Amino acid sequence: MTSNLQPRVSIRQARLHASYDLPHRLNCAKAYPVSAPNGSQIIFYGHGTGLRIIWRGGRPLKKPSKSPSRHRVSPPPKVNGASQDVIVIDSDDEEPQHSSKKHKPHVEQAEFEQEEEEYDHTRPSPPIVQTYDIRFGSEVLEIALPPVPPCSPSQFPEHLPEYLSNKALIAVACADCFVRLVSIPLAPPSHSAKAEQYIGQQTLSIGGPLQHQGNINCISLTWTNYESDDSEDDEEDMEAEGNVSRSQQPRWQFLIASHSAQYSGSLLIHKVPLLPDKDGEILAEERISTIRNQYLKCPLSSLAFSESHIHLDAPVILLTLDRKESVKLYNPFVSPAAVTHPNSRRAVEDEPSGAWLTSFIPGFLATRPSSSSPDIAHKKRVIDTQWVLNATAIISLLSDGELGIWHINNTSSGSARTVIGAVNAQLAISGYLPSPGDSETRTGAKTRGLTPATPNTRKTRTADFLTGSSGKTGIVPGGIRVIPLSTSDPESDERVLIWYDNQVYAIPSFKTYWQRHVPNQGGKTPVRGATLPKVEDLELQGERCNGVEHLPGTGIPPTGLPELLIVGEHRLTFVTKEPEASRPASSQALVPAARDVEMDDADQTLLEREELDLGGVNRLLDGMGGNAADQRPPRRVGFAH
Numbered sequence: 314m315t316s317n318l319q320p321r322v323s324i325r326q327a328r329l330h331a332s333y334d335l336p337h338r339l340n341c342a343k344a345y346p347v348s349a350p351n352g353s354q355i356i357f358y359g360h361g362t363g364l365r366i367i368w369r370g371g372r373p374l375k376k377p378s379k380s381p382s383r384h385r386v387s388p389p390p391k392v393n394g395a396s397q398d399v400i401v402i403d404s405d406d407e408e409p410q411h412s413s414k415k416h417k418p419h420v421e422q423a424e425f426e427q428e429e430e431e432y433d434h435t436r437p438s439p440p441i442v443q444t445y446d447i448r449f450g451s452e453v454l455e456i457a458l459p460p461v462p463p464c465s466p467s468q469f470p471e472h473l474p475e476y477l478s479n480k481a482l483i484a485v486a487c488a489d490c491f492v493r494l495v496s497i498p499l500a501p502p503s504h505s506a507k508a509e510q511y512i513g514q515q516t517l518s519i520g521g522p523l524q525h526q527g528n529i530n531c532i533s534l535t536w537t538n539y540e541s542d543d544s545e546d547d548e549e550d551m552e553a554e555g556n557v558s559r560s561q562q563p564r565w566q567f568l569i570a571s572h573s574a575q576y577s578g579s580l581l582i583h584k585v586p587l588l589p590d591k592d593g594e595i596l597a598e599e600r601i602s603t604i605r606n607q608y609l610k611c612p613l614s615s616l617a618f619s620e621s622h623i624h625l626d627a628p629v630i631l632l633t634l635d636r637k638e639s640v641k642l643y644n645p646f647v648s649p650a651a652v653t654h655p656n657s658r659r660a661v662e663d664e665p666s667g668a669w670l671t672s673f674i675p676g677f678l679a680t681r682p683s684s685s686s687p688d689i690a691h692k693k694r695v696i697d698t699q700w701v702l703n704a705t706a707i708i709s710l711l712s713d714g715e716l717g718i719w720h721i722n723n724t725s726s727g728s729a730r731t732v733i734g735a736v737n738a739q740l741a742i743s744g745y746l747p748s749p750g751d752s753e754t755r756t757g758a759k760t761r762g763l764t765p766a767t768p769n770t771r772k773t774r775t776a777d778f779l780t781g782s783s784g785k786t787g788i789v790p791g792g793i794r795v796i797p798l799s800t801s802d803p804e805s806d807e808r809v810l811i812w813y814d815n816q817v818y819a820i821p822s823f824k825t826y827w828q829r830h831v832p833n834q835g836g837k838t839p840v841r842g843a844t845l846p847k848v849e850d851l852e853l854q855g856e857r858c859n860g861v862e863h864l865p866g867t868g869i870p871p872t873g874l875p876e877l878l879i880v881g882e883h884r885l886t887f888v889t890k891e892p893e894a895s896r897p898a899s900s901q902a903l904v905p906a907a908r909d910v911e912m913d914d915a916d917q918t919l920l921e922r923e924e925l926d927l928g929g930v931n932r933l934l935d936g937m938g939g940n941a942a943d944q945r946p947p948r949r950v951g952f953a954h
Contacts, residue, residue, distance in 0.1 A: 320438045324891055325850040328874075331438035331887045332854070337361060342880040343456045344862035345481050346463045346796075349499045351425045353442050354864050356878065356885070357483055359453025364485060365446050368501040369887070370439030372425040420513045423503035437892055443501035445512060452488035457534040457569075459483075460620045462797040462805075463865040466499060473623070474536060474565045476587055476594045484569050486529035491520035492571050494585060496596060517598045519569070519583055524603075527575035534570075535618035537629060539563040539586055563588050563597070568604075570616050570631055570645075578609030578635075582645050605645045605667055611635040615697060619704035620797075630670070630704060638695050640673040640707060640719070672736045673719045675711055697792040701807055701823055706741070710791050714813060718742040718827075742830045746813050746845075789814045795823075796863045796875075808875065812861045817848040819874050846874045848888055856881035864889070 320331035337360030345355040352371030357364060423443075430440065459482055461473065469478040476482075482496045494517040502512035539562065563586040570582045582605040588597040615634040621627040631643040644652070649668045675693040694712035701708045707719045720741040791813035799805030809820040820826050851858075860880035864887070879886040916933055919925040925933075 318441055318444075320887075322436075322438050323852070324437075325852075327891045328848075329437060329887075329889045329891050330852065331889070333885045333887075335360075335883055335885065337365070338883055339859065339880060339885070340452065340454055341456045342860060342862070342878070342885060343458050343483070344864055344878045345458065345483075346461045346863075346865050347469065347477070347481065347499060348465050348865045349501060350466050351442070351500065352429070352465075353501060355481055355499065357456055357481075358880075358885070359456055359485060361452050362450065363446060363448035364453050364456075364495065365444060366497065367444050368442045370429075371442060372427070372429050373440065373442050374501060374503065375424045375426060418509075418511055420511065421503045421505050423501055423506070432892060438887065438889075443507070445497075445502055445507055447495065447514065447516070449485075449487055449491075449493065450489075451491070453485050454488055454529060455486040455532050457484040457486075457532045459534050459536065459567075460618070460623060462799065463863065465865075474587065474594075476565070479593075482534075482567070484532055484534040484571075486532045486571060488528060489520070490525045490527065490529065490573070491518050492525070492529065492532065492569060492583070493518050494567070494569065494596060515596055517585065517596055517601065519601060523606075524581065525571065525573040525575065525579060527573040527579070529571050529573045531613060531616045532569065532571045533616040533618045533631070534567065535620070535623075535629065536565050536567045536587075537622060539566045567596075568618065568629065570618065572613045572616060574612040576608055578612035580607045580609055580613065580633075580643075581605065582631075607667060609635070611637050611639075617699055619700055621704035624703070627704070632698065632700055632707065634695055634698050638675055638692050640695060640698050640709060642670040642672075642721075644668050644670060671721075673707060673709075674736060674738050675709070675715075675717065676738065676740075678713060694788060696788070696790070696813075699793045699795045699809075701795055701809065702827065703804065706827070708793060708795070708809065710746075710793055710811060710813060712788055714746045714789070716742075716744055716746055716811065720831075742827070746811065746816070746818060790857060790859065792860060794861055794863065798822075808863070810861045810863060810875075810877070811845075812858050812879075815851065815853060815858045817851060817858070817861050817877065817879065818845040819847075820845060821874075848874060848877065848879075851879065851886075851888075853879070853881055853886070854884070856884055 318333050318335075320333050322332075323330045335358075337358075340359045340361075342356065342358035345357065347355075349355055349368055349371060351368075353368035354370055356367040356369060358367075459477060461477055462470070464470070466478055469475075479499055480496050481499050482494070485493050485495060487493060495514065496516075497512060497514040506512045565587040567585045567587065568582060569585065570580070572581075573579050581603060584602050584604050586597045586600045587594050588600070613633050613635050615632075617632040619627070619630040619632065622629050628644055629646060631645060633641045633643055635641065645667045646665050647668050648665050652668045652670070675695055678691055678693050693715065696710045696712055698707055698709040700706075701718070705721055707721065709717050709719070711717060717740040719737060719739075791811070794810040796808045796810070797805055798808060806825075807823040809823050811818045811820070858879060859882065862878040862880065864876040864878055874888075876887070876889040879888060916925060916929040919929055920933065
């Protein structure tokens with residue numbers, strides 16, 4: 314094993330929890346959607362001095378041979394009593410991590426074992442195959458991934474850039490006000506390549522006097538078809554490169570949107586072409602350009618590019634969330650006149666400068682902050698927001714645990730002139746996530762009436778009487794992660810992961826969830842009370858949950874929870890299914906067949922509507938008193954309007 318990291322392993326609710334205590338404080342962490350060729354999962358996390366990459370699971374590296382390396386030259390005999398050190402031929406690059414070197418040092422390819430390691434009941438968690446550090450001399454604050462669906466390199470979609478089938482590409486925001494685009498091979502590096510500090514990576518730095526001058530707090534990454542600004546200049550630049558013929562044109566370009574809170578907010582969008590190269594393709598550092606540099610009226614807290622342009626002929630739309638709790642859509646490739654008056658002369662003459670299309674605002678919540686002030690209507694705070702349904706809807710998590718979904722009427726498909734400047738406050742779907750601590754506040758006196766009289770409850774009721782509420786006053790941390798379930802279908806389904814107040818929930822099929830909750834044209838009332846799978850007994854050992862990621866290469870179950878990565882402050886926790894080999898044979902024989910999750914949801918819905926028959930009651934009783942190895946908690950996760 315190449316790493317000294319050993320996890321703390323426990324099994325809860327038939328799921329394996331493996332926690333790794335890290336030597337750094339985690340600023341951010343992401344699980345790359347494409348697995349390595351040997352089957353490893355790739356994890357990126359940013360810390361105080363740079364970036365660390367972890368390859369977990371899969372076929373391990375072959376042990377290095379004890380014979381002399383073929384890259385080293387035998388030392389010559391001593392002359393006049395002097396000796397010379399061993400010369401490493403391949404380490405002639407003074408700055409191997411810099412991307413502008415045209416001479417590429419040789420990278421020894423890693424060799425893997427034929428099969429994965431046999432299961433060891435003393436170490437049920439897959440081992441860490443390899444780690445690698447990239448130091449920037451600055452703190453990494455944020456990481457952005459390209460919109461690639463979960464897959465293996467052998468199943469990589471043909472319509473996506475081939476460059477991403479063997480390279481992992483991420484964008485990172487650093488504390489030195491630079492944005493860096495980092496590309497590394499998907500395969501874990503060999504021991505010798507790791508020792509030489511060059512594994513074939515390429516790092517592009519974007520920054521300077523006319524760029525960000527404050528800390529970058531949010532970043533997003535996507536790609537589009539290549540569009541040149543000036544064809545003549547581009548041809549001259551390509552001829553000057555020397556390694557690209559005139560007939561070869563870049564096919565793809567990567568877009569990086571970043572924001573810093575300098576002044577009232579600065580939004581920058583950069584373009585990085587992907588140039589043909591003798592070894593495949595390479596990021597063109599000399600061709601980086603700033604296509605948008607806009608100062609805002611209010612700083613932003615999140616950014617997200619739409620993904621509809623990848624499969625359809627649709628514009629690139631940027632989803633933003635500002636600190637005034639407004640969710641706004643921005644099209645960076647049109648002018649305002651082209652949106653409001655598409656047939657006018659000004660629409661043709663104006664250069665594309667970007668246009669803000671529409672805004673979405675949350676509702677208001679009546680609270681009583683103190684005993685001396687009256688009831689005040691406060692706008693709900695939006696914690697996070699993401700695209701869903703192929704950029705035709707927006708899902709948002711609010712600070713009080715409400716999960717709201719806005720539906721966009723042709724905003725991202727070209728008919729935005731009818732909604733430019735409009736404000737939409739009507740949610741298509743809304744509901745609440747249960748959270749320990751605010752469930753009593755939401756249920757009100759009905760729940761408090763059943764609470765036994767104890768010193769703690771008397772103190773709580775006294776606070777409620779004096780201040781009006783005992784709910785939380787601070788902002789509860791949370792976020793949303795959306796994962797497409799198909800690699801080629803533009804109308805594919807999606808899975809939504811939600812983390813809120815150290816609790817993790819999932820919507821296994823968002824399309825099914827949408828169809829069940831949105832009324833159809835006939836006006837039929839949607840089904841209520843749908844349940845969300847939840848990670849039970851999530852033990853973070855006193856740390857706060859700072860993010861949730863979907864682990865690739867493990868398959869996507871149709872129902873229930875996928876395999877997850879929980880990001881803490883100093884700890885990474887992998888929540889995976891319990892290996893069958895870890896169960897005793899006797900217990901495996903006693904475990905009943907898995908119960909139908911959708912049947913349980915239907916029974917629960919009918920029970921809440923008081924329409925459950927005797928057979929449904931028997932099924933619920935069987936589930937409550939089933940085998941201990943498959944027993945479910947009595948309390949279900951309700952998600953009602």
